[in-house]
Amino acid sequence: MIPVTPLDADRPSELATDISERLTSAIREHLLSAFAPDNTKSLRSFSAPEAADLLGVSGQFMRKAHAEGTLPEPTDVRGGRRYYNVRELWDARRILEGTSRKKGRYLPGRRDGDKLQVWQLMNFKGGSSKSTTTIHLAHYLALHGYKVLAIDLDPQGSLTSMCGISPEIEFDGLTIYDAIRYDNPVPLADVIKETYFPGLSLAPSRLLLSEFETESAVHSAPDQPFFTRIRSALEQVEADYDIVLMDSPPQLGFLTISGMAAATSLIVPLTPSMLDVSSTAQFMELVGAYMGVIEDAGAKLHYDNFRFLITRDEPTDVPSQQLTSFMRALFQERVMSSTALKSTAISDATMLKQSIYEVVRSDMTRATYDRAKQSMDAVGHEVETMIQKAWGRN
Numbered sequence: 198m199i200p201v202t203p204l205d206a207d208r209p210s211e212l213a214t215d216i217s218e219r220l221t222s223a224i225r226e227h228l229l230s231a232f233a234p235d236n237t238k239s240l241r242s243f244s245a246p247e248a249a250d251l252l253g254v255s256g257q258f259m260r261k262a263h264a265e266g267t268l269p270e271p272t273d274v275r276g277g278r279r280y281y282n283v284r285e286l287w288d289a290r291r292i293l294e295g296t297s298r299k300k301g302r303y304l305p306g307r308r309d310g311d312k313l314q315v316w317q318l319m320n321f322k323g324g325s326s327k328s329t330t331t332i333h334l335a336h337y338l339a340l341h342g343y344k345v346l347a348i349d350l351d352p353q354g355s356l357t358s359m360c361g362i363s364p365e366i367e368f369d370g371l372t373i374y375d376a377i378r379y380d381n382p383v384p385l386a387d388v389i390k391e392t393y394f395p396g397l398s399l400a401p402s403r404l405l406l407s408e409f410e411t412e413s414a415v416h417s418a419p420d421q422p423f424f425t426r427i428r429s430a431l432e433q434v435e436a437d438y439d440i441v442l443m444d445s446p447p448q449l450g451f452l453t454i455s456g457m458a459a460a461t462s463l464i465v466p467l468t469p470s471m472l473d474v475s476s477t478a479q480f481m482e483l484v485g486a487y488m489g490v491i492e493d494a495g496a497k498l499h500y501d502n503f504r505f506l507i508t509r510d511e512p513t514d515v516p517s518q519q520l521t522s523f524m525r526a527l528f529q530e531r532v533m534s535s536t537a538l539k540s541t542a543i544s545d546a547t548m549l550k551q552s553i554y555e556v557v558r559s560d561m562t563r564a565t566y567d568r569a570k571q572s573m574d575a576v577g578h579e580v581e582t583m584i585q586k587a588w589g590r591n
């Protein structure tokens with residue numbers, strides 16, 4: 198345990214520094230006790246029924262494919278039951294895609310002529326579940342055969358931590374800041390890190406990213422407008438991914454606006470409370486104003502989808518359901534049909550920097566787990582459907 202001594206400082210700056218040092222030390226100790234000795238995350242295996250569901254086939258199909266030798270046996274077989282790691286599921290997708298009569302059934306990502314899908318999640322109201330939604334979408338899409346790049350645009354690095362990198366205790370490498378800074382930017386490919394989650398790569402963040410806000414405020418070179426920085430970086434790796442997911446900071450600053458200029462679709466998560474709805478109204482007013490400014494400066498904005506997502510949804514709470522109905526009546530198809538439930542299963546998972554997809558069902562109350570997973574599956578499937586539609590399918 199860290200010894201607790203009274204906070205005592207003569208100057209506010211000294212007090213803030215003391216608080217920061219104590220929090221950093223406490224977080225380091227907590228993370229080292231919560232994760233593996235080398236401070237790395239690992240992903241659980243998936244049972245045969247889960248694997249079949251993810252591949253979109255029946256259990257009988259899987260058993261037949263193994264019996265015929267179409268699919269190799271997974272390395273983990275216990276008591277006659279098969280368990281698959283995600284790498285084995287990706288291998289199965291490639292094998293089955295090669296034998297399928299329907300192109301894209303098992304590998305549904307981009308084809309020739311399909312544009313890179315760049316989705317930004319944004320809202321300047323804290324607690325709207327931006328990071329939680331981003332990581333769940335990233336995991337859902339990676340598990341369903343898409344090559345996903347997650348970009349953490351929040352200097353706090355929440356998404357970075359969820360992806361298995363802890364800037365609080367171990368990370369001092371390149372970040373997204375290094376790829377979008379004005380002086381001597383590095384190639385985005387040098388920034389991107391493969392995660393422990395096959396199919397998901399990360400452009401990480403840490404506090405240094407906040408320098409982009411300061412630099413953009415004073416940068417005036419017409420050949421390097423701030424809103425082109427992220428888009429230009431993405432063009433370098435466009436061929437390597439199907440989908441990019443950007444988690445924005447809880448503010449409408451240069452980072453969020455630069456993300457807006459790079460995005461092909463936008464999601465605004467909001468909780469169904471009057472305070473959040475009112476805050477979102479102000480946010481959207483500013484969004485419209487800033488969009489106009491950067492369009493006048495030469496930005497070409499076009500969004501395949503611009504949606505609101507209701508998060509922390511409580512179906513039994515009458516006032517929140519009234520606000521949800523109000524939003525649907527007001528914006529109709531702009532509000533996603535699916536909602537992200539308020540769930541102890543999701544809260545417990547995120548406390549351990551996990552998504553619901555990383556949790557073993559038997560470790561939780563099964564009904565609670567099932568409701569939470571069904572909710573996030575529905576959100577992921579709706580986004581996937583919009584992506585496929587943008588590619589001219591479905």
